[in-house]
Amino acid sequence: MPATIKDIKERTGLSLATISKYLNGGNVLPENKILIETAIKELHYEVNEIARGLVTKQTKTIGVLVYSIESLFNGTLLKYIGDALRKEGYGLLICDSNQDEETEQKNAKFLINKKVDGIIVVPVLYGSKVVEMANHAGVPIVLMDRSPENCDCDCVRIDNRMSALRATNVLIGKGHRKIAIICSAKEYTGIERCQGYKEAMTLAGFDVPEEYIYGDIHSIEHGYESMKKILALPDRPTAVFMTNYEITLGAVMAVNESELGCPDDISMLGFDDLILSHVTNPAMSMVVQPMKNMSEKAVELLLGKIGSDRKSETPMEIVLPTRLLEGNSIKEIKM
Amino acid sequence: MPATIKDIKERTGLSLATISKYLNGGNVLPENKILIETAIKELHYEVNEIARGLVTKQTKTIGVLVYSIESLFNGTLLKYIGDALRKEGYGLLICDSNQDEETEQKNAKFLINKKVDGIIVVPVLYGSKVVEMANHAGVPIVLMDRSPENCDCDCVRIDNRMSALRATNVLIGKGHRKIAIICSAKEYTGIERCQGYKEAMTLAGFDVPEEYIYGDIHSIEHGYESMKKILALPDRPTAVFMTNYEITLGAVMAVNESELGCPDDISMLGFDDLILSHVTNPAMSMVVQPMKNMSEKAVELLLGKIGSDRKSETPMEIVLPTRLLEGNSIKEIKM
DNA sequence: AAAATCAAGCGAAACGTTTCACTTTTTTCT
């Protein structure tokens, strides 16, 4: 039903090749240019990207795989990724892995079959299987956020261990010795952040009893349930470190519902997202990732790979710094 | 580089037609079936959806246009839309309009050129231009959330006016007479919700002074700035109604930063999103939209249109009910 | 056993572009 290049050919008497050339910015005689342009207008011609993609083998589309699209963290990442890609003339095909590795792989296959020019993935766990699939299909891929060290794949992320170590040190610096942690124990960032916490504690010479560590899935529920348990502990910690956005949300909910107050009864240090910090009362102190910068770097990296096929080069690993957003959720304890 | 159906033809000695038939679930001799299957395994064959799409004129892909992907409201909608579509074997191409109508139209064009089978749009303003584009291209389209009445297009949304009217009545019922509203005045839902508020106030016989109405763009900043102004008013209202998620966020931020407390000094009633209600302190009372139901209905509507081309039928307008989530952000005022 | 039916397979055309290797036309140079 929609007009094709052939219809324009009929109308103008020019050949397909000439019209195609015009469409792709080539030089055409001024008179022919006018001819083509009016035909396009009259016929409401729009290029069929499917047909074009078949021959150019380029779809000008990047696939993005996120572990959960309803996570604000991913939403923000996606916004910046989209902005950066749009600038370069790429569209993006977003897939929600729904926190499930199997769905993630199904989606990766979907993207590969859709012949995206490249893939950015914020993995459910490690993403190694997806990397393998993409490599096998010859599709450039870049990992974000949850990418293990030496993953043998281009990736951009923060130094999770170091960020957590520094964050823990902030708590220690304010006189806290009994510090609990709620983290996700099933994916790379959570494990690393927990490591950083333990390291800081050990370095400072403090105990880390088992009941101060709450590792489970990355979810609001886990944050909520864990904080409930922490608040009910006979030997309650004075501070809690929550190592991602969802967990922070859940923990805040639990404290709000309790009789206890922050920071008087319990100090809190969260992770990710600026807005939450201002919405909570008191304002939450948080470790903040440079999401815009991360997204732009990921796009840059990917587009670089697409442009010139540097396949032999060793993978690029970009590690960005985090910063601490100071709120009023940490009490200073007199030593 | 990737294997094609022709490679399988070489390997098996069968014709393209037969292999294609197998690929699409047709009947083939058991021996040939095995032949094809092993060839697929060995060659790591994956169907090229681009080529397939060119001939079938179906991409099994739905385009979704959201006004802002970093809005949690849209993230949640997208999750449910994705879930529903996946079940039916459709992928989704998500575009972020970035709160800009021009970008929205560019994205719509992108989707149409990518030959998506249908489009779901959560418009920046009204979406009428996009509807027109889709209709012209013969692509089925469904509007969500911000769709005016009698928009001559399939759509699913809540009854914005009624929801706001009822919400305002809740405040009135608790003894409030001086009620301010912060709303978005530039898109359909905001205008309607403001209407509902005014209606409720008029019906109850209360004044609505100009300085109690804050209409501007849908943003956190607007919520924040407006609440600041409201709190500084010489004749401060006793309650504020915030008519969408971002505005609610901003308003909460402003109150948190002030000397005043909710609900003692100011009562608050928000809109959208369950989680926020638990994260704030005190728990926020909110008008809640049935986002899952809305999403599923939209998908159902769209897929219905795609299946059997009912073009002559009059557009379907689905209006869903909202509910009130009770928190502790509204003070009961003695009359 | 012949006729009729059915299942499986096949070749070729089609989908709407781009691109390659030429040809024709125009411009520039001496």
Place this chain on the structure above:
DNA sequence: AGAAAAAAGTGAAACGTTTCGCTTGATTTT
């Protein structure tokens, strides 16, 4: 003015599928 160079245009093949109309061979029916 004529040759050389540059610009513009062209026909045909290619991209990887599906599908249409047919043929072939097997099975069932009478």
